Amino acid sequence: MVLHPDSSTSADTGQASGRFDVEAMREQFPILTVRPYGKPLAYLDSAATSQKPQAVIDAMSPFFSRDNANVHRGVHYLSERATEAYEGARVKAQGFLNASEVEEIVFTSGTTGAINLVAETYGAAHLGEGDEVLITEMEHHSNIVPWQMLCERTGAQLRVAPISDTGELLVDELKALIGERTKLVAITHVSNVLGTVNPIREVTEIAHAAGARVLVDGAQAAPHLPIDVQALGCDFYALSGHKMYGPTGIGVLYGRRELLEEMPPYQGGGDMILSVSFEKTVYNNAPYKFEAGTPNLVGVVGLGVAIDFLTGLDREALAAHEHDLLAYGTEALLLVPGLRLVGTAPAKQSILSFVLDGVHPHDIGTILDREGVAIRTGHHCAQPLLSRLGLSATARASLACYSTRAEIDALVAGLETVQEAFG
Amino acid sequence: MSNDLGDLYQQVIIDHGRHPQNFHRLGDATRTVEGVNPLCGDLLTVYVKLLDDRIDDIAFEGAGCAISMASASLMTTALKGKRCEEALALFGFVHAMLTETPSDELPSAELGKLAVLSGVSAFPMRVKCATLAWHALRSALEGKNELVSSE
Known part of the structure; x- marks a missing residue:
């Protein structure tokens, strides 16, 4: 790899023994030493965006000083280096998702960009009057609104699979909603509000049996769970770089090769064509026909290093660490008088949403902020889910590889x- | 709690937030406007009954944080009986108090109890909470029956 011969830095965190050294991990994230209002930072908002390890930070600036040129175009030295870095990151993304072919990896601006791409290409080509798109009650706005827009244009219907009061997908009800009119099931892998981990494999089998395709919103899963699109059996998988220790403005859409090939292009422009005349344009092949214009080169480079970072970790030790924190946080929060956890599904990942009697989440967030504790408050871009739960807002603490028990103690x-102020 | 947090969450604000005044639907309202804060999804409805260019009655409903509820509650108590142009002038004073650096130029006499909201100016992320009801009010007085946003 041209850019980062030393891509093994992420292995230096002491997890090889299976014990997770969170202090060594924290040393890789320089922002964690910031002291808001003179207090130690407890960054419990990684589900909104993760912080970035030094390796990712260090990768981006040198790209501009050593490798920058446009990709796929130049015959010169720098263009070749830039193209190699860009396509090298595509191979890393292929490995990260265990896609069978590198042509199945499309770079997008993020999960939102990826879902919109599928809605506007696959959706526009395959959905018509009377067809159905099935989503779930726990989707983020980015896995709702693109389908609503598609339905408005095509006359298709949006159907919604329900969840239980604890935040579990009701798979039998989802199954009952899938019929011959269902063309696509769009479902999140991990809920950004509830932390629920959905049974994607099972959903995929049900959908495929009925002839429907499946798109998975992987934004919240990618930083935590090993992802294997072949084992999941899904047709599309979308993720965002910035939620998985990479930069903003870059994401990945995985799509099965045969689907990508028959899909119409997305945006028109440079790089997505084989030839152009005023009479006729011949489109490039996948994935390039979905990547019009000069791409986010440095974002792709940063994403590649973030993937190296994640894949360099002992994933079992990381999972044990995150599971321990979730269990510790759950127990600690349940001891807070008047606190109710929102989302208590048995299969859960790294999210602690809650409400507190008599105090609005925004007021909680402001007071915690002055204690150095960063959480998210509000509807978390999932207003239909909050309505379903009879809420307008929650407070949400979310965990990452660098989170500690001490941060949960600071939250509590x-x-x-908060309770003294509102006592 | 730190000093500016104490300024923000003064007892008056917590009391109004918990037990808001004029918190009901107004059956004979002549103007009704909904205000939404897209940041948090908070939604409140301001009802105004105008009589000869005067606010004969005013009330609100909705759900929100302590700041937005207290601001709406204090607004209704301050404006009952005021002429429209007085209410709009007060909107300007409150807006300035919330968004500008503290100054002696604000008419403390006219602001009255509303001065307890001045601590919000130290919390830029919360200004929209405090202005939500006021934006809805202005829209109502200007004769717009529409959804307004504090963005």
């Missing part, structure tokens, strides 16, 4: 301050 202590 901050909640005591």
Whole structure:
């Protein structure tokens, strides 16, 4: 790899023994030393965006000083280096998702960009009057609104599979909603509000048996779970770089090769064509026909290093660490008087949403902020889910590889301050 | 709690947030406007009954944080009986108090109890909470029956 011969830095975190050294991990994230209002930072908002390891930070600036040129175009030295870096990251993304072919990896601006791409190409080509798109009650707005827009244009119907009060997908009800009119099932892998991990494999089998395709929103899963699109059996998988320790403005769409090949192109422009005349344009093949214009080169480079970072970790040790924190946080929060956890599905990942009697989440967030504790408050871009739960907002603490028990303790202590203020 | 947090969450605000005044539907309202804060999804409805260019009655409904509820509650108590142009002038004073650096130029006499909201200016992320009801009010007085946003 041209850019980062030393891509093994992420192995230096002491997880090889199976024990997770969170302090060594934290040293890789320089932002964690920031002291808001003179207090230690407890960054519990990684589900909104993760912080970036030094390796990712260090990869982006040198690209501009050593490798920058446009890709796929030049015959010169720098263009070749830039193209090699860009296509090298595509191979890393292929490995990260265990896609069978590198042509199945499309770079997008993020999960939102990826879902819109599928809605506007696959959706526009395959959905018509009376067809159906099935989503679930726990989707993020980015896995709702593109389908609503598609339905408005095509006359298709949006159907919604329900969840239980604890935040579990009701698979039998989803199954009952899938019929011969269902062309696509769009479902999140991990809920950004509830933390629920959905049974994607099972959903995929049900959908495929009925002839429907499956798109998985992997934005919240990618930083936590090993992803294997072949084992999941899904047709599309979307993720965002910035949620998985990479930069903003870059994401990946995985699509089965045969689907990508027959899909119409997305945006028109340079790089997505084989030949252009004023009479006729011949489109490039997948994935290039979906990547019009000069891409986010440095974003792709940063994403590649973020993938190296994640794949370099002992994933079992990471999972054990994150599971331990979730269990510790759950127990600690349940001891706070008047606190109710929102989302208590048995299969759950790294999210602690809650409401507190008599205090609006925004007020909680402001008071915690002054204690150095960063959480997200509001509807988390999932207003239909919040309505389903009879809420307008929650407070949400979310965990990452660098999160600690001490940060959860700071959250709980901050909640005591909240209750004193509102006592 | 830190000093500016204490300024933000003064007891008056917590009390109004918990037990808002004029918190009901107004059956004979002549103007009704909904205000939404897209940041948090909070939604409140402001009802105004105008009589000869005067606010004969005013009330609100909705759900929100302590700041938005207290601001709406204080607004209704301050504006009952005021002429429209007085209410719009007060909108300007409150808006300035919330969004500008503190100054002596604001008419403390006219702001009255509303001055307890001045601590919000130290919390830029929360200004929209405090202005939500006021934007809905202005829209109502200007005769627009529409959804307004505090963006």
